[in-house]
Amino acid sequence: MCEELATFIADVDDEKTLFGVKEALESGVAPLMVVESLRRGMATVGVRFESKEYFLPDLILSADIFNQAIVLIEPLLKAEKTQSRGSIVIGSVQGDIHDIGKNIVATMLRCAGFEVDDLGVDVAPEIFVARAKEIGAGMVAMSGLLTSAFDAMKATVEAFANAGMRDSVKMVIGGGPVNKTVLEYCGADACGKDPTEAIRMAEDFFAGDLPKS
Amino acid sequence: MKITKKLHEKDKMTSEERFQAVINLQVPDRVPSCPFIYFFAAKYVGITAHELWSEPAKYRAAIDRCFEELGPWDIYYPVNTRFPEVYSFVMPMKSLWPGKDLPSDNIMQLLEEEVMKPADYALVIDLARKWPRWAQFAFFMQLISRIWDTVDEGWRGYAFLLPRMMIHSLEWQLEFASQKKRGATILHAYLQEAPFDCFSLARGLIPFIKDCKGRPDEVRAAAEALTDGYSFITQLFTRTGGVPRATIALHRTSNDFISPKMFDELAFPSLRRLVDKIVAAGISPILHCDGNWDLNLERLRDLPAGRCLVQFDGPTDIFKAKEVLGDRMCIMGDVPADMLVLGSESEVDEYCHRLIEEVGKGGGFVMGAGCEIPPNARPENVKTMLDSVVKYGYYV
Numbered sequence: 001m002c003e004e005l006a007t008f009i010a011d012v013d014d015e016k017t018l019f020g021v022k023e024a025l026e027s028g029v030a031p032l033m034v035v036e037s038l039r040r041g042m043a044t045v046g047v048r049f050e051s052k053e054y055f056l057p058d059l060i061l062s063a064d065i066f067n068q069a070i071v072l073i074e075p076l077l078k079a080e081k082t083q084s085r086g087s088i089v090i091g092s093v094q095g096d097i098h099d100i101g102k103n104i105v106a107t108m109l110r111c112a113g114f115e116v117d118d119l120g121v122d123v124a125p126e127i128f129v130a131r132a133k134e135i136g137a138g139m140v141a142m143s144g145l146l147t148s149a150f151d152a153m154k155a156t157v158e159a160f161a162n163a164g165m166r167d168s169v170k171m172v173i174g175g176g177p178v179n180k181t182v183l184e185y186c187g188a189d190a191c192g193k194d195p196t197e198a199i200r201m202a203e204d205f206f207a208g209d210l211p212k213s
Numbered sequence: 214m215k216i217t218k219k220l221h222e223k224d225k226m227t228s229e230e231r232f233q234a235v236i237n238l239q240v241p242d243r244v245p246s247c248p249f250i251y252f253f254a255a256k257y258v259g260i261t262a263h264e265l266w267s268e269p270a271k272y273r274a275a276i277d278r279c280f281e282e283l284g285p286w287d288i289y290y291p292v293n294t295r296f297p298e299v300y301s302f303v304m305p306m307k308s309l310w311p312g313k314d315l316p317s318d319n320i321m322q323l324l325e326e327e328v329m330k331p332a333d334y335a336l337v338i339d340l341a342r343k344w345p346r347w348a349q350f351a352f353f354m355q356l357i358s359r360i361w362d363t364v365d366e367g368w369r370g371y372a373f374l375l376p377r378m379m380i381h382s383l384e385w386q387l388e389f390a391s392q393k394k395r396g397a398t399i400l401h402a403y404l405q406e407a408p409f410d411c412f413s414l415a416r417g418l419i420p421f422i423k424d425c426k427g428r429p430d431e432v433r434a435a436a437e438a439l440t441d442g443y444s445f446i447t448q449l450f451t452r453t454g455g456v457p458r459a460t461i462a463l464h465r466t467s468n469d470f471i472s473p474k475m476f477d478e479l480a481f482p483s484l485r486r487l488v489d490k491i492v493a494a495g496i497s498p499i500l501h502c503d504g505n506w507d508l509n510l511e512r513l514r515d516l517p518a519g520r521c522l523v524q525f526d527g528p529t530d531i532f533k534a535k536e537v538l539g540d541r542m543c544i545m546g547d548v549p550a551d552m553l554v555l556g557s558e559s560e561v562d563e564y565c566h567r568l569i570e571e572v573g574k575g576g577g578f579v580m581g582a583g584c585e586i587p588p589n590a591r592p593e594n595v596k597t598m599l600d601s602v603v604k605y606g607y608y609v
Contacts, residue, residue, distance in 0.1 A: 052508070055472035057422045064423070097309065097322045100418050146320065147554045147587035177527075177550045177587075185555055 001029060002037035009041030010048070012058050014065045017041075021069045031076040032083075038066055042111045046196040056104070059195055063107045084115040086206030089132045090141040091119035093152035101175060102143035108195035109141075114202055125152075125159035132160070132169055139205050141198065142188070144175040154186035170205045174198060214389075218396035220285045221603055228287040229398040232579075235543045236497050238519045240576040244569050244606030246599050247288035247400055247545060247581045252320045252588040253595070254279050262320055262588070263312025269295060269384045273391055280395060283596045288579065289392040290400045291385055296377040297321075298361050303462070304406050305329070305356045305415040320588055328359045329415035331424065334435040341438035349408075349442030356415055382453060389454070401499055402454025403447050406462045407487065408439040409480040413465035425471070429479055436483035444490035451496050458522075459491060460499040467504025469528065476509050485515060492520045499545075503584060505529050510537040518542070526550075527583030535572045544572055545579035548598050553582060553590035561594045565601035573606065580606070 001024050008016040017038075024034050045062045048054040088109060092102050099121050106118045117135055119127060132140055140160070142153050153173050160166045171188040174197075183191040192198045216227045225242040226234065234241035254275040255265040264271050272293050280286065294300045297310050300321075307324040309315050315322065333352075340348035357374065358366045364373050389399050406414060412432060413421040424432050447459045465471070466480045488498050498521050500513075505528035513523065518541045525531050525546040534544055547568070552561060565580060572578045580602050586595055 055468065055475075056470055057425065057472060057475065060419055060422045061426060064419075095319060097324070100325050146322075147550050147589055148320070150551075150554065151589075179551055181551055181555050 001027070002033055005034065005037040006041035006044065009038050009062055009065055009069075010044035012045070012054075012062045012065065014061070014068070017065050018068060018072070021072050025073065025076060031073045034073055035070070035077070038069055039111065039113055042066060042108075046108075046112075046199060049194070050196050059104065059108060063104070063111050066111045067107070083113075085113040086139065086202060087115045087117070087135055087137045088139045088141055088202060089117045089119060089128060089135070089137040090143070091123035091128060092121040092143045092145075093149050093156060094122055094124045095152050096144045096146050096149045097121040098143075098145035098175075101145070102141075105141065105143070105174060105195045105198045108199060109202060112199045112202070114206070125156040128156050129159050129163045129165065133163070133165065137169060139170045139172065139202060142171065142173050144173070144178065147177055149175065149177075150182050150185055153182070153188065157187045170201075172198070172201050214393045216393050216396060216398055218394075220287065220396045223603075223607060225609070227398070228396055232288055232398050235577055235579060236520070236522055238540070238543065238577045240608050242607065242609060244573045244602045244608075245287035245579050246284075246602045247290055247579050248284075248286050248595065248599060249290045249292070249582055249585045250276065250279055250595075251290075251292050251585055253586040253590055256588045257283075257592055261312065261317035263310075263317040266293060266297075266310065266321070267295060267312065269293070269387070273388060276388070277391060277395075279595075280392075280397070283592060284397075284599055285395065286397055286599055287602075288400050289388070289397045291388055291402075292404065293384075293388070294381055295384060296381060298357060298364055298374060299377050299381050301357045301360050302353055302378075303404055304464075305353060305360065305411055307360050323414075325417050327415075327417045327420055328356055329412065331416075331420075331428070333415075334412075334424075334428065334431040337435040338431075338438045341441060345441040346445040347442060349439050349446060352439070352442075382450075385454065389456070399454075399456045399458075401451075401458045401460045402456035403450035403459040404462065405443070405447075405460075406464065407466070407480075408436040408443060408483050410463055410465040411439075412436065413470070418465070418470070421465075422471075425475055425479055433479045433482060436480070437486055440483055440487040440490060443487055444494065447491050447496060448494050457495055458497045458499055460501050461487065462501040462503075464501075464503045466509070467502065467506050467528070468508045469504040473508040473512075477512060481512055481515075488516050488521065492517050497522065499524060501584075502526070502529065507533060510534055513538055514541050516542065522579065524581065525583065531568070532571050535574070535578075539572075539575070539577055543577045543579065545581045546572075547581070547583040549583045550585075550587045550590075553594045553598070554587050556591075556594060558591075558593050558597045561597040562601060562604075565598055566605050569601065569605045576608070 005020045106116045109116045172190045173188045174192045216229045231241040231245045255262050258275040309322050311319045358364045358370050364370045500523045522543040527549040531547045
């Protein structure tokens with residue numbers, strides 16, 4: 001049943017996935033197992049995206065199905081402790097209010113099992129630092145569509161260094177004009193151009209020991 | 214005003230003759246250049262972005278100074294508008310403007326909010342059935358009244374916007390005259406997002422993707438229904454502007470946003486219909502293709518040969534685009550934004566040389582930045598890009 005669920009969501013089939021989730025829960029499958037099956041399906045979506053079989057709409061629609069499924073599962077999950085794969089702070093950097101890409105990356109990271117604290121847009125370096133410190137984030141993800149974001153990303157990396165936190169968090173950047181040249185300029189640890197790269201970076205940074213079904 | 218001035222001693226053509234030649238896929242005397250200079254001009258001359266858009270005399274002075282000190286360029290890329298409400302005709306989205314909603318030195322930014330409702334697809338189809346020529350205008354008037362508190366619905370909205378559109382047109386005429394006097398020609402007299410892309414911007418990306426899955430026939434039909442009105446308005450503005458070219462912006466149809474299948478089935482039918490209509494009216498369409506178009510290139514071959522120009526902004530493999538489209542349409546681009554900001558002059562020079570040698574081979578190429586020149590681009594890099602067409606770009 002769990003294998004089928006993974007296949008349904010990997011095929012971006014909303015009706016079969018949601019019906020399958022209800023059926024699994026009613027037949028007594030552990031809610032956590034259901035979540036992990038959905039995550040495996042989402043991982044397949046990522047693989048298909050990278051091989052250009054799938055495109056952004058498939059990511060958006062599968063994440064939407066995942067979120068609808070979580071609404072069904074969540075009341076039953078309260079009693080169980082969900083295991084986060086790591087804590088991430090994300091935001092569009094100071095001076096940049098674009099958020100489509102950042103929102104999609106945040107959603108996909110959540111679907112992949114990470115705890116994501118989205119600070120929104122136009123986020124000042126000190127806000128990134130304060131929030132990462134407060135929740136003990138292991139990774140900070142900065143997004144920007146404008147070329148002026150390069151300086152804001154650099155300032156954010158410097159703010160973490162000034163706070164003595166640079167070695168305790170991994171800092172990644174993403175967004176339209178971001179590439180390795182920009183990465184070198186701003187001094188972050190890695191850059192990515194799409195949500196699947198963001199997930200891979202997060203997986204590289206955190207130990208991904210999730211329960212197997 | 215006819216352009217008579219030659220820009221460089223070795224030139225054998227005027228800028229307009231050169232531009233016409235590359236669009237028609239003939240070999241010109243040299244590669245022309247067309248920088249999309251806007252907010253960069255403000256930073257370069259030391260005025261705020263707010264002054265740039267709100268004070269036309271300062272805007273013209275900034276552009277002229279860029280032309281004199283960093284140029285010349287062959288083709289002027291008009292984009293300025295004094296009225297944010299009028300800009301919503303280009304991209305129907307909520308927007309934040311420097312000096313109004315943002316610090317004076319910031320650049321204008323767009324907000325991803327839902328200003329179009331699902332029921333609007335049916336409204337568009339109905340408007341187009343009743344008033345094919347005015348459907349697009351009428352629909353946009355409705356959207357703009359939702360975007361701006363300053364614009365009412367109905368005749369009050371028209372009374373607010375029409376005079377501003379006329380002032381905007383007059384200011385463009387002054388810009389055109391100033392550029393032509395210097396020997397540069399004009400890229401376009403009209404600029405607007407393609408119908409399918411308009412829906413994506415106005416609905417918001419995620420609701421729109423759900424529409425494409427849930428009501429694809431309605432999305433496609435509404436986009437096609439807008440093309441008559443779009444073509445009519447395009448003809449109106451290109452005639453009054455005296456420039457037989459119009460830009461169709463395609464911000465949301467790249468492979469970054471939709472699949473090639475969705476492009477073929479939902480976006481391309483209305484784009485082809487629109488291009489065919491305006492080409493039949495003697496207007497050259499300029500397709501402003503943001504994002505990665507690698508997997509859509511073959512489909513663009515279906516558009517009329519020797520009539521269109523396609524502008525790429527960096528993510529598309531422009532060298533592959535030359536191979537696929539070089540015998541069908543002129544290509545413009547694509548010095549990447551990050552190279553203009555962080556690169557060295559020698560890097561820019563080397564890249565421009567390659568563009569000219571490979572994409573400019575046999576004509577059909579316009580040197581330009583990938584989309585807009587970033588405000589924080591290094592002026593030396595902008596100058597290197599513009600100089601490259603003289604250094605490497607002569608065909609004879």
